Amino acid sequence: MDPKDVLVSIKGVQSTEYSFPEVTELITTGQYSYGEKRSSLTYVDTETDSSHIPTNTVLHIEDGKVLLTREGAVTYQILFEEGKRNFSLYQTDMGSMMVGVGVHRIHSRLDATGGELELDYSVEIDHAVAGENKFWIKIKDLSGGGTSYDTGSSLKS
Numbered sequence: 786m787d788p789k790d791v792l793v794s795i796k797g798v799q800s801t802e803y804s805f806p807e808v809t810e811l812i813t814t815g816q817y818s819y820g821e822k823r824s825s826l827t828y829v830d831t832e833t834d835s836s837h838i839p840t841n842t843v844l845h846i847e848d849g850k851v852l853l854t855r856e857g858a859v860t861y862q863i864l865f866e867e868g869k870r871n872f873s874l875y876q877t878d879m880g881s882m883m884v885g886v887g888v889h890r891i892h893s894r895l896d897a898t899g900g901e902l903e904l905d906y907s908v909e910i911d912h913a914v915a916g917e918n919k920f921w922i923k924i925k926d927l928s929g930g931g932t933s934y935d936t937g938s939s940l941k942s
Contacts, residue, residue, distance in 0.1 A: 788816040790927045791899055793828050797920035799908075817924050819897045823847050826924060830855075844922075846893055846902060865904055867891045872909075885909035899924035 793815045800806040815828030826844045831837055840857030851865040863873040865888045875884040890905040902922045908915045 788818045788825075788827075791815050791817040791826075792925045792927055793826065794923040794925075795920060797918065799916055799918050801916040814927070815924075817899060817926070819895060824895050826922070830857075844902075846895065848893075849891055851891060851902070851904060865891060865906060870909075883911050885912065895924070898926045 791814065793811075793813050795809075795811045795813075797809045798806050799809075811830060813828050813830070815826055817827075818825045824846045826846070828842050830840045830842050838858035840855050840859060843854045845852040845854075849867045852862070853865065854862040858877070860876040861873050861884065863884070863886055864871045865886055867888050867890060870885055870887040872883055872885040875882050885908070887907040887909065888904070889907070890903070892903040894900045895902065901924070903919070905917075905919045907917050
């Protein structure tokens with residue numbers, strides 16, 4: 786389960802009751818470790834907010850669970866568990882707030898070379914529903930020998 790260099794493609798869609806869906810995409814490099822019971826992905830996000838302060842992001846993926854830890858421009862740790870609501874303190878340079886996630890679906894298609902992870906969840910801020918989010922993460926091993934990388938064909942919207 787040694788970490789390997791990977792290309793990470795992330796697509797997120799956020800929607801609220803009163804606005805059109807907002808789509809964000811990020812392509813970066815990271816480190817990926819695969820295990821039969823637990824996989825991990827680490828990458829640096831420089832687009833978290835307008836300050837462009839790098840945010841270290843770590844995902845630990847298990848059956849029906851994803852633990853997300855971010856440190857940098859924003860700092861928080863939250864557990865996504867299918868069918869459950871979990872809460873965490875979300876800290877930014879502007880202050881802190883209680884954020885919750887109610888997970889509708891986690892779908893993982895990961896193996897030793899990478900794969901895809903899909904999360905579908907609602908977001909609560911101070912116990913009030915703030916919107917619905919979906920994101921897809923595609924992980925591709927970079928040691929595979931110079932093949933091209935399709936950044937969008939299998940990322941759904």
